[in-house]
Amino acid sequence: MTELKNDRYLRALLKQPVDVTPVWMMRQAGRYLPEYREVRAQAGDFMSLCKNAELACEVTLQPLRRFPLDAAILFSDILTVPDAMGLGLYFEQGEGPKFMHPVRSYDAVAKLAVPDPEDSLRYVMDAVRTIRRELKGEVPLIGFSGSPWTLATYMVEGGSSKTFSVIKKMAFAEPKALHLLLDKLADSVILYLNAQIAAGAQSVMIFDSWGGALGHRAYEEFSLRYMAKIVDGLTREADGRRVPVTLFTKGGGQWLEKIAATGCDALGLDWTTNMADARRRVGDKVALQGNMDPSMLYAEPAQIRQEVATILDEFGEGSGHVFNLGHGIHLDVPPENAGAFVSAVHELSKPYHQK
Numbered sequence: 001m002t003e004l005k006n007d008r009y010l011r012a013l014l015k016q017p018v019d020v021t022p023v024w025m026m027r028q029a030g031r032y033l034p035e036y037r038e039v040r041a042q043a044g045d046f047m048s049l050c051k052n053a054e055l056a057c058e059v060t061l062q063p064l065r066r067f068p069l070d071a072a073i074l075f076s077d078i079l080t081v082p083d084a085m086g087l088g089l090y091f092e093q094g095e096g097p098k099f100m101h102p103v104r105s106y107d108a109v110a111k112l113a114v115p116d117p118e119d120s121l122r123y124v125m126d127a128v129r130t131i132r133r134e135l136k137g138e139v140p141l142i143g144f145s146g147s148p149w150t151l152a153t154y155m156v157e158g159g160s161s162k163t164f165s166v167i168k169k170m171a172f173a174e175p176k177a178l179h180l181l182l183d184k185l186a187d188s189v190i191l192y193l194n195a196q197i198a199a200g201a202q203s204v205m206i207f208d209s210w211g212g213a214l215g216h217r218a219y220e221e222f223s224l225r226y227m228a229k230i231v232d233g234l235t236r237e238a239d240g241r242r243v244p245v246t247l248f249t250k251g252g253g254q255w256l257e258k259i260a261a262t263g264c265d266a267l268g269l270d271w272t273t274n275m276a277d278a279r280r281r282v283g284d285k286v287a288l289q290g291n292m293d294p295s296m297l298y299a300e301p302a303q304i305r306q307e308v309a310t311i312l313d314e315f316g317e318g319s320g321h322v323f324n325l326g327h328g329i330h331l332d333v334p335p336e337n338a339g340a341f342v343s344a345v346h347e348l349s350k351p352y353h354q355k
């Protein structure tokens with residue numbers, strides 16, 4: 001195995017000393033980069049890009065050529081898992097992801113099988129292996145998955161939703177069906193992430209993008225419980241190093257203590273949470289990732305720099321902070337502004353690591 005040249009992202013997740021605060025951006029590979037749009041056009045559609053290991057590797061590396069990011073994230077999607085379960089994923093222009101066969105009854109859930117990651121999801125593992133090889137130890141590679149609840153929202157609703165009325169109806173009128181679905185998804189995600197780790201992912205992140213749509217008791221019952229099951233089932237060491245796990249519930253600020261108690265290594269924060277409060281509440285247990293509002297990247301570089309300075313100051317001295325946006329980068333952000341963000345984190349964070 002090639003030695004890792006820059007490991008500050010992994011070190012910060014384990015709260016080990018670093019020289020500067022590491023930074024990466026959710027959705028750092030994507031449509032805001034002209035070079036991505038070019039490769040995407042070459043591939044045809046988005047899923048063909050995900051299924052081509054060489055092209056998926058190419059777009060993973062694109063943002064790293066432009067900016068001194070401290071981690072690469074696998075180019076893929078959370079919806080590969082339900083697709084492998086046979087739901088027929090497709091993307092409608094301008095409307096986001098859709099499923100041909102949504103799952104809406106106990107019987108439909110009972111028929112779903114847990115996918116073998118080295119079979120129907122082999123293209124993802126091939127992408128991980130290719131990216132690891134091409135990274136040549138420059139920075140660590142992050143693998144990822146959706147949370148069972150977030151995956152289930154797409155599978156039951158049939159696509160994106162604003163109200164989540166179909167899945168909430170299932171949650172409260174037919175809870176047995178939803179629990180069976182969430183349990184199968186948790187098993188699928190454990191196999192999927194462990195296969196990514198075996199293929200070379202050095203850290204994994206679980207995106208619970210829609211956990212914040214649940215009430216506080218429902219969040220524990222339908223989302224947190226299944227993420228905890230996944231944390232318990234994950235391989236936590238590879239190549240003689242710990243494989244840190246980050247849980248990100250968007251809109252989950254009120255549940256930080258409970259999320260930290262799952263045994264994960266780090267929490268992803270969106271921009272609605274104050275970093276100083278978060279550190280006070282859970283900073284002795286877990287590292288924190290986040291949390292600039294992605295819309296701040298529309299501002300002038302000087303203002304972006306000021307916002308970075310404020311968030312660094314909120315976190316304060318010492319390790320345990322991975323800088324990021326509070327959610328994915330918007331597709332119409334000028335790439336130069338993303339560059340100003342990344343440089344600001346490295347330049348302004350030095351004094352916080354000098355003890």
Ligand SMILES: Cc1c2[nH]c(c1CCC(=O)O)Cc1[nH]c(c(CCC(=O)O)c1C)Cc1[nH]c(c(CCC(=O)O)c1C)Cc1[nH]c(c(C)c1CCC(=O)O)C2
Pocket residue numbers: 025026027028029030031040046073074075076077078079091094095096097144160207209328
């Ligand atoms: C909810 C969710 C999805 N996918 C994902 C989530 C969880 C994170 C979040 O909350 O944003 C996760 C995801 N999707 C993608 C990544 C790649 C890695 C990265 O750079 O962070 C990751 C980590 C690529 C992508 N996934 C998608 C794109 C755009 C595809 C394109 O090129 O047209 C990319 C770069 C497609 C996708 N896939 C999904 C949506 C809502 C969309 C956007 C649809 C649209 O805007 O048309 C589902």
